[in-house]
Amino acid sequence: MTSTDTHVELLGIGKRFSGVQAxxxxxxxxxxxxxxxxxxxxGAGKSTLGRIIAGAHVPxxxxxxxxxxxxxxxxxxxxxxxxLTMIAQELTLVPLRSVIxxxxxxxxxxxxxxxxxxxxxxxxxxxxxxAGFDLPGDDPVGSLRIADQQKVEILRALARDSxxxxxxxxxAALTSDESSRLLDIVRGLRDAGTTIVYVSHxxxxxxxxxxxxxxxxxxxxxxxxxxxxxxxxxxxxxMLGRPMELSFPxxxxxxxxxxxxxxxxGLARPPVFEDITFDVRAGEIVGLxxxxxxxxxxxxxxxxxxxxxxxxxxxxxxxxxxxxxxKGAIRAGxxxxxxxxxxxxxxxxxxIVENVSLAHLGAVSSxxxxxxxxxxxKVQEIVERVDVRGASRLSALVSTLxxxxxxxxxxxxxxxxxxxxxxxxxxxxxxDVGAKRAIYALIQGLAAEGMAVVLISxxxxxxxxxxxxxxxxxxxxxVAEFDGRSxxxxxxxxxxxxxxxxxx
Amino acid sequence: xxxxxxxxxxxxxxxxxxxxxxxxxxDYGIVASFVLIFVFLTFKSNVFLTKINLFNVLDQNSxxxxxxxxxxxxxxxxxxxxxxxxxxxxxxxxxxQAAAHMNPTYAILLGALVxxxxxxxxxxxxxxxxxxxxxxxxxxxIVIQGIALVLTNGQLVNVTKxxxxxxxxxxxxxxxxxxxxxxxxxxxxxFLLWRTRYGRYIYASGGNAEAARLSGVRVNLIRASxxxxxxxxxxxxxxxxxxxxxTGEADTGxxxxxxxAGIVIGGTSILGGQGAIWRSVLGILLLALIGxxxxxxxxxxxxxxxxxxxxxxxxxxxxxWARKTNT
Numbered sequence: 001m002t003s004t005d006t007h008v009e010l011l012g013i014g015k016r017f018s019g020v021q022a023x024x025x026x027x028x029x030x031x032x033x034x035x036x037x038x039x040x041x042x043g044a045g046k047s048t049l050g051r052i053i054a055g056a057h058v059p060x061x062x063x064x065x066x067x068x069x070x071x072x073x074x075x076x077x078x079x080x081x082x083x084l085t086m087i088a089q090e091l092t093l094v095p096l097r098s099v100i101x102x103x104x105x106x107x108x109x110x111x112x113x114x115x116x117x118x119x120x121x122x123x124x125x126x127x128x129x130x131a132g133f134d135l136p137g138d139d140p141v142g143s144l145r146i147a148d149q150q151k152v153e154i155l156r157a158l159a160r161d162s163x164x165x166x167x168x169x170x171x172a173a174l175t176s177d178e179s180s181r182l183l184d185i186v187r188g189l190r191d192a193g194t195t196i197v198y199v200s201h202x203x204x205x206x207x208x209x210x211x212x213x214x215x216x217x218x219x220x221x222x223x224x225x226x227x228x229x230x231x232x233x234x235x236x237x238x239m240l241g242r243p244m245e246l247s248f249p250x251x252x253x254x255x256x257x258x259x260x261x262x263x264x265x266g267l268a269r270p271p272v273f274e275d276i277t278f279d280v281r282a283g284e285i286v287g288l289x290x291x292x293x294x295x296x297x298x299x300x301x302x303x304x305x306x307x308x309x310x311x312x313x314x315x316x317x318x319x320x321x322x323x324x325x326x327k328g329a330i331r332a333g334x335x336x337x338x339x340x341x342x343x344x345x346x347x348x349x350x351x352i353v354e355n356v357s358l359a360h361l362g363a364v365s366s367x368x369x370x371x372x373x374x375x376x377x378k379v380q381e382i383v384e385r386v387d388v389r390g391a392s393r394l395s396a397l398v399s400t401l402x403x404x405x406x407x408x409x410x411x412x413x414x415x416x417x418x419x420x421x422x423x424x425x426x427x428x429x430x431x432d433v434g435a436k437r438a439i440y441a442l443i444q445g446l447a448a449e450g451m452a453v454v455l456i457s458x459x460x461x462x463x464x465x466x467x468x469x470x471x472x473x474x475x476x477x478x479v480a481e482f483d484g485r486s487x488x489x490x491x492x493x494x495x496x497x498x499x500x501x502x503x504x
Numbered sequence: 505x506x507x508x509x510x511x512x513x514x515x516x517x518x519x520x521x522x523x524x525x526x527x528x529x530x531d532y533g534i535v536a537s538f539v540l541i542f543v544f545l546t547f548k549s550n551v552f553l554t555k556i557n558l559f560n561v562l563d564q565n566s567x568x569x570x571x572x573x574x575x576x577x578x579x580x581x582x583x584x585x586x587x588x589x590x591x592x593x594x595x596x597x598x599x600x601q602a603a604a605h606m607n608p609t610y611a612i613l614l615g616a617l618v619x620x621x622x623x624x625x626x627x628x629x630x631x632x633x634x635x636x637x638x639x640x641x642x643x644x645x646i647v648i649q650g651i652a653l654v655l656t657n658g659q660l661v662n663v664t665k666x667x668x669x670x671x672x673x674x675x676x677x678x679x680x681x682x683x684x685x686x687x688x689x690x691x692x693x694x695f696l697l698w699r700t701r702y703g704r705y706i707y708a709s710g711g712n713a714e715a716a717r718l719s720g721v722r723v724n725l726i727r728a729s730x731x732x733x734x735x736x737x738x739x740x741x742x743x744x745x746x747x748x749x750x751t752g753e754a755d756t757g758x759x760x761x762x763x764x765a766g767i768v769i770g771g772t773s774i775l776g777g778q779g780a781i782w783r784s785v786l787g788i789l790l791l792a793l794i795g796x797x798x799x800x801x802x803x804x805x806x807x808x809x810x811x812x813x814x815x816x817x818x819x820x821x822x823x824x825w826a827r828k829t830n831t
Binding site for chain 1: 699708712715716718720
């Protein structure tokens with residue numbers, strides 16, 4: 001660290017999202033002209049904290065000081081006025097417009113409302129020189145590779161005269177080569193006096209770039225230390241090591257001779273995932289663990305026929321899956337709880353009853369005509385079984401239910417006809433503790449009845465607490481397998497982060 | 505990471521109250537408006553509440569009403585059909601021309617089937633062809649109108665065979681056949697939406713296409729089929745009018761403003777996933793009553809346009825605000 005003057009100071013910052021405490025009592029000082037890393041597991045609150053600094057979220061509690069003055073930002077626009085910007089995980093560029101237009105979007109030089117090109121071009125060349133980039137200013141942004149698009153975002157931040165840039169997982173979409181170049185750029189920015197808040201879960205990268213590291217866990221700040229005093233192992237230890245708050249039901253292991261229900265052989269769609277081979281037996285819960293972006297969701301979607309794959313075979317109960325579509329997968333007895341219940345799982349503005357029966361209307365209709373009494377009866381039965389609370393009327397819109405109960409509706413939808421294989425992607429995302437416990441019991445109960453379950457979760461303790469076997473996926477490859485009886489968070493995290501010396 | 509906070513959540517109960525008010529306004533506003541205008545006209549005009557007047561209003565609006573039923577299915581499934589006006593013209597022309605060569609009943613059937621055929625093409629273009637529905641059906645309407653002009657050389661096609669006019673002019677107990685066709689078509693479409701698997705798939709495809717697909721619904725097929733029904737409805741409407749006036753005319757294919765207005769005023773969302781046939785029927789009837797009222801009360805018809813446009817804006821605005829506050 002070259003300077004000891006404080007750029008941004010947070011005092012007791014807290015943030016709740018629809019009942020979930022995302023951040024609690026965060027106090028932190030960010031030095032001017034340094035790289036301050038925020039690390040933690042998925043869901044630890046690091047992105048939320050980054051977004052609060054950049055004005056994209058408004059904290060519910062606490063105060064924030066910039067240059068010693070108390071500030072309250074209601075939008076990124078407010079933060080921008082103080083020179084704070086953010087480069088989000090999802091880039092926010094206009095793909096069809098040129099690089100220059102994107103860089104100066106919202107800060108165009110204009111005369112009488114007309115955009116004046118020449119000074120912009122001059123300034124663009126200056127900015128490129130400052131950052132050491134060589135980008136074709138007139139090309140449409142959409143034609144650039146992701147790494148170059150990221151440079152456009154950085155130039156935009158510089159064009160707005162940013163004194164502090166929050167970078168949220170900037171290397172998530174980059175190759176390792178591109179990543180190391182990006183890290184050089186970040187160092188260059190720092191050396192030029194820009195403060196960087198670097199949000200990431202790639203620990204080696206964090207340690208190579210950061211001056212200071214703050215570890216978050218469950219929305220709380222664990223500690224802030226100089227990077228030189230940390231190692232990947234010490235950070236991982238800080239990221240876990242909490243007492244298990246959630247009790248998991250006792251695992252019921254399937255008998256050794258339980259038949260294989262789901263069999264996946266050599267599934268590949270390079271570069272997203274490759275050579276994915278595994279079996280799931282009747283009654284078995286297999287956890288698919290890995291970081292966001294590791295390919296775990298993509299594998300599940302490919303099995304379900306939601307996305308294409310290039311090579312590989314999938315069989316259910318020994319019969320190969322021929323039709324590669326969700327319809328074909330459903331017919332073969334596969335069900336998938338998708339990652340986002342709102343965008344992919346439910347029809348929020350339709351009644352509970354319609355949501356639950358949608359995938360299996362054939363069972364409650366005759367010659368295409370619905371039999372409402374049968375439908376309601378069956379739905380009622382399942383809704384009671386999965387214990388959807390607040391469903392006083394089956395005709396209530398799903399959007400009126402709480403997150404946990406919406407998730408139970410999603411379960412009900414797939415249990416309408418008992419599937420043989422259940423792919424559950426983030427089954428407890430955005431769900432409160434009580435509903436989580438109910439969902440754990442439900443998953444375990446289904447497995448005990450002989451269902452083959454694949455469980456994907458960003459919450460590692462969930463995978464450890466439920467799965468009989470844990471497969472770790474990293475960069476699209478299965479890299480490790482652990483027995484659910486003996487696996488520890490440490491094992492799995494090290495395999496997922498590639499810090500434990502396990503060959504890639 | 506964590507779910508983003510909705511802006512509304514910060515405003516809590518106050519905003520939610522507004523949302524519920526708007527939602528019920530959207531859901532039942534059409535019924536209230538219809539009743540109000542009906543009662544108003546009953547008191548203001550002696551002619552309004554007579555069988556002849558009401559039956560005439562129904563007959564004159566049957567073509568719009570039939571097309572609105574088809575269009576409602578398209579809208580709910582998440583599409584948009586601007587081509588019904590042109591299909592309407594083409595079907596009438598084809599029926600009128602064919603009547604010279606065949607049994608007029610077959611000619612009328614042929615006209616309606618041409619509508620179905622064009623609808624199928626629209627469906628394929630906008631789903632498999634991935635062409636935006638607004639642009640795709642606008643373009644196809646220009647093509648269809650062109651075909652109708654080529655077929656007729658821009659001239660009126662007069663039909664002299666007497667059997668040709670029975671559909672459009674015939675009555676049963678002074679009720680026009682056209683009204684019966686409308687009622688039947690509306691009942692069928694309404695039943696499809698209300699009580700069939702197909703109807704559920706229509707709502708699902710328009711409400712959340714990805715969730716529908718992941719539930720095994722063949723979204724493209726469902727959407728395309730609604731365009732086919734919409735095309736058929738325009739075909740039926742076209743032959744009814746051609747039969748009524750014993751003429752096929754390529755220039756009748758106007759922008760289907762009344763159809764879309766009726767659907768939207770009824771409360772079917774232009775964003776898909778929500779709506780009902782009875783709404784569109786009421787929407788068309790509301791517009792019809794307004795037109796009828798202007799006639800009966802002798803108000804300058806120029807104001808009618810202004811009023812209709814304002815009603816559409818209000819209806820769409822209420823839908824948008826109800827969605828925003830009630831997410």
